[in-house]
Amino acid sequence: xxxxxxxxxxxxxxxxxxxxxxxxxxxxxxxxxxxxxxxxxxxxxxxxxxxxxxxxxxxxxxxxxxxxxxxxxxxxxxxxxxxxxxxxxxxxxxxxxxxxxxxxxxxxxxxxxxxxxxxxxxxxxxxxxxxxxxxxxxxxxxxxxxxxxxxxxxxxxxxxxxxxxxxxxxxxxxxxxxxxxxxxxxxxxxxxxxxxxxxxxxxxxxxxxxxxxxxxxxxxxxxxxxxxxxxxxxxxxxxxxxxxxxxxxxxxxxxxxxxxxxxxxxxxxxxxxxxxxxxxxxxxxxxxxxxxxxxxxxxxxxxxxxxxxxxxxxxxxxxxxxxxxxxxxxxxxxxxxxxxxxxxxxxxxxxxxxxxxxxxxxxxxxxxxxxxxxxxxxxxxxx
Amino acid sequence: xxxxxxxxxxxxxxxxxxxxxxxxxxxxxxxxxxxxxxxxxxxxxxxxxxxxxxxxxxxxxxxxxxxxxxxxxxxxxxxxxxxxxxxxxxxxxxxxxxxxxxxxxxxxxxxxxxxxxxxxxxxxxxxxxxxxxxxxxxxxxxxxxxxxxxxxxxxxxxxxxxxxxxxxxxxxxxxxxxxxxxxxxxxxxxxxxxxxxxxxxxxxxxxxxxxxxxxxxxxxxxxxxxxxxxxxxxxxxxxxxxxxxxxxxxxxxxxxxxxxxxxxxxxxxxxxxxxxxxxxxxxxxxxxxxxxxxxxxxxxxxxxxxxxxxxxxxxxxxxxxxxxxxxxxxxxxxxxxxxxxxxxxxxxxxxxxxxxxxxxxxxxxxxxxxxxxxxxxxxxxxx
Numbered sequence: 001x002x003x004x005x006x007x008x009x010x011x012x013x014x015x016x017x018x019x020x021x022x023x024x025x026x027x028x029x030x031x032x033x034x035x036x037x038x039x040x041x042x043x044x045x046x047x048x049x050x051x052x053x054x055x056x057x058x059x060x061x062x063x064x065x066x067x068x069x070x071x072x073x074x075x076x077x078x079x080x081x082x083x084x085x086x087x088x089x090x091x092x093x094x095x096x097x098x099x100x101x102x103x104x105x106x107x108x109x110x111x112x113x114x115x116x117x118x119x120x121x122x123x124x125x126x127x128x129x130x131x132x133x134x135x136x137x138x139x140x141x142x143x144x145x146x147x148x149x150x151x152x153x154x155x156x157x158x159x160x161x162x163x164x165x166x167x168x169x170x171x172x173x174x175x176x177x178x179x180x181x182x183x184x185x186x187x188x189x190x191x192x193x194x195x196x197x198x199x200x201x202x203x204x205x206x207x208x209x210x211x212x213x214x215x216x217x218x219x220x221x222x223x224x225x226x227x228x229x230x231x232x233x234x235x236x237x238x239x240x241x242x243x244x245x246x247x248x249x250x251x252x253x254x255x256x257x258x259x260x261x262x263x264x265x266x267x268x269x270x271x272x273x274x275x276x277x278x279x280x281x282x283x284x285x286x287x288x289x290x291x292x293x294x295x296x297x298x299x300x301x302x303x304x305x306x307x308x309x310x311x312x313x314x315x316x317x318x319x320x321x322x323x324x325x326x327x328x329x330x331x332x333x334x335x336x337x338x339x340x341x342x343x344x345x346x347x348x349x350x351x352x353x354x355x356x357x358x359x360x361x362x363x364x365x366x367x368x369x370x371x372x373x374x375x376x377x378x379x380x381x382x383x
Numbered sequence: 384x385x386x387x388x389x390x391x392x393x394x395x396x397x398x399x400x401x402x403x404x405x406x407x408x409x410x411x412x413x414x415x416x417x418x419x420x421x422x423x424x425x426x427x428x429x430x431x432x433x434x435x436x437x438x439x440x441x442x443x444x445x446x447x448x449x450x451x452x453x454x455x456x457x458x459x460x461x462x463x464x465x466x467x468x469x470x471x472x473x474x475x476x477x478x479x480x481x482x483x484x485x486x487x488x489x490x491x492x493x494x495x496x497x498x499x500x501x502x503x504x505x506x507x508x509x510x511x512x513x514x515x516x517x518x519x520x521x522x523x524x525x526x527x528x529x530x531x532x533x534x535x536x537x538x539x540x541x542x543x544x545x546x547x548x549x550x551x552x553x554x555x556x557x558x559x560x561x562x563x564x565x566x567x568x569x570x571x572x573x574x575x576x577x578x579x580x581x582x583x584x585x586x587x588x589x590x591x592x593x594x595x596x597x598x599x600x601x602x603x604x605x606x607x608x609x610x611x612x613x614x615x616x617x618x619x620x621x622x623x624x625x626x627x628x629x630x631x632x633x634x635x636x637x638x639x640x641x642x643x644x645x646x647x648x649x650x651x652x653x654x655x656x657x658x659x660x661x662x663x664x665x666x667x668x669x670x671x672x673x674x675x676x677x678x679x680x681x682x683x684x685x686x687x688x689x690x691x692x693x694x695x696x697x698x699x700x701x702x703x704x705x706x707x708x709x710x711x712x713x714x715x716x717x718x719x720x721x722x723x724x725x726x727x728x729x730x731x732x733x734x735x736x737x738x739x740x741x742x743x744x745x746x747x748x749x750x751x752x753x754x755x756x757x758x759x760x761x762x763x764x765x766x
Contacts, residue, residue: 079718082718
């Protein structure tokens with residue numbers, strides 16, 4: 001259950017020394033083919049990190065031979081020098097593997113605004129190349145962790161093919177995309193355009209609807225590599241479905257490990273005129289700090305949900321809004337519904353249902369509560 | 384220095400018993416004329432409280448004789464019954480004062496989604512009418528406090544006229560408007576349209592740029608009443624300027640008393656192509672939880688500012704962005720600038736300067752840091 005489970009991939013995770021903690025910090029995933037088709041999606045943040053700028057170009061031709069990833073530094077907001085560092089990293093990987101640097105995707109994660117220690121990183125690249133193995137997936141998943149408390153991996157099996165994946169991300173989770181690095185591998189033989197269509201659809205229904213803290217990263221990358229080593233034929237629709245399940249599984253692992261979170265909150269918006277309306281309402285609730293604090297406090301303060309819904313321009317008549325929390329309809333027709341004291345918020349999962357009564361579209365957004373631990377972790381991150 | 388400092392106003396603040404704490408919870412401000420011209424602005428939240436729905440209509444004709452305010456309950460999301468409660472409150476005030484209920488503005492603040500205890504509230508109205516005095520302003524300012532730790536009042540003096548004001552608000556502060564109730568009084572003789580123009584302009588440059596926690600309230604109201612009791616003539620431009628200063632003063636008092644805040648953060652965006660661009664960048668930074676946690680932790684983590692700026696669609700070339708924190712240019716041309724360790728965040732005030740290099744427009748947004756105390760206060764508010 002890792003990126004090396006599909007046939008045709010090797011990986012490694014090593015300790016280069018970028019992290020003060022001494023934990024593993026460099027990961028490498030290599031596609032040995034026969035196919036090298038690939039696709040990737042990146043952060044929508046206009047302030048994008050150097051590795052994102054590099055990687056957009058690298059994947060543009062639909063071919064990737066390797067993905068090099070480092071934790072311990074985001075290489076974001078580091079100017080032309082930072083881009084040169086990313087370029088040098090790709091060249092170093094390419095030289096060691098005997099491939100073209102233009103087929104090497106580069107991902108970095110960590111503090112923004114600090115240059116990477118290049119001798120340390122390149123030493124890590126050499127060590128990772130030496131450690132490559134077809135069972136190296138779990139080590140790679142461990143080496144990309146930052147404030148993650150657990151490594152995140154997934155395996156979805158098809159009929160004679162499979163999809164493996166790893167993810168890192170625990171804060172700065174927001175749509176388009178959540179802050180995270182994700183590498184997905186498959187031995188199914190698909191063309192680059194097929195991979196891209198499948199990846200965009202899978203992300204749209206998974207990572208794009210994860211909004212832990214409303215903060216959009218500069219480094220988000222989701223890469224999908226196909227080795228084509230499986231002899232079984234695969235149907236694009238089936239593959240997209242499997243990929244969506246893999247991405248949702250990883251998204252839920254990210255949610256469960258979000259920095260300082262005590263609750264996983266599912267916000268389901270139904271009765272919307274359009275899916276976009278449902279999404280905008282879900283996101284507004286997911287980003288309401290007061291609501292998120294209330295959930296942390298075990299307080300079914302549904303007025304804060306209504307106040308968030310009211311800030312959107314989604315189609316609805318405010319007088320008809322219904323809201324349920326964990327199955328109790330606490331707000332009915334924008335008035336007081338069932339007794340809020342009947343809502344049990346003692347468990348980890350919270351389900352909020354917002355009914356707009358404006359149509360038949362729906363969307364679900366996932367978020368976390370806002371806790372003392374979140375404030376603590378994020379007030380002391382770079383120090 | 385209160386709403387009763389301008390000639391022609393009486394006020395009172397009493398304890399009705401709406402608050403479990405036993406603190407004052409009903410305030411009344413009466414305009415004895417000779418003019419009764421008035422204007423008001425309200426929350427942009429589509430989920431608006433019953434008193435907002437009532438008060439929009441009450442002020443529509445440009446006349447107000449009184450403002451009745453209660454803390455201890457927002458009367459929001461309370462359905463038709465809640466609106467009937469607001470109506471009954473206005474009728475009761477009108478009967479006691481011998482005015483029309485259609486000239487009584489009603490404001491409520493407190494928990495959303497609970498009916499008001501009407502016998503208790505109406506008893507408070509009677510007590511407030513009995514206690515009315517031309518020195519009652521400070522009592523009124525005290526009676527509208529919720530989680531405020533201090534009463535908020537202002538006085539701006541003109542040439543033979545003055546503006547008095549009071550405000551409450553400590554959480555759910557967001558633009559259009561900050562969560563708050565504000566009553567401003569003046570003895571200057573202006574028409575209702577003049578008052579409305581002045582009030583909109585003053586709010587645009589003060590309360591609308593306060594974004595403590597990004598959460599928009601259901602009850603925000605800013606009312607301005609003119610008694611015309613001053614014989615001095617007043618120029619509309621001079622009055623607007625004085626009113627803007629009064630509103631800014633109250634806005635800064637709200638900022639300084641925001642729930643759980645340890646820092647007051649001024650985000651100044653310059654070099655923008657348009658004022659709207661500058662505002663959207665300022666708001667994006669003001670709503671970035673990760674940046675706000677970093678300030679709480681005394682950490683000049685400027686990468687989080689850049690990541691927030693990058694989420695906007697304001698005109699700028701990311702490669703030219705400069706960011707300074709408390710006078711230290713930590714980010715230059717989207718690269719590493721001066722040493723971040725030179726930034727002193729030990730004081731209460733923090734100044735962030737974002738230079739977009741895209742034009743000559745500018746705007747300033749004010750916010751607070753995100754602290755353990757904020758989470759604590761807001762996870763236990765309704766319980």
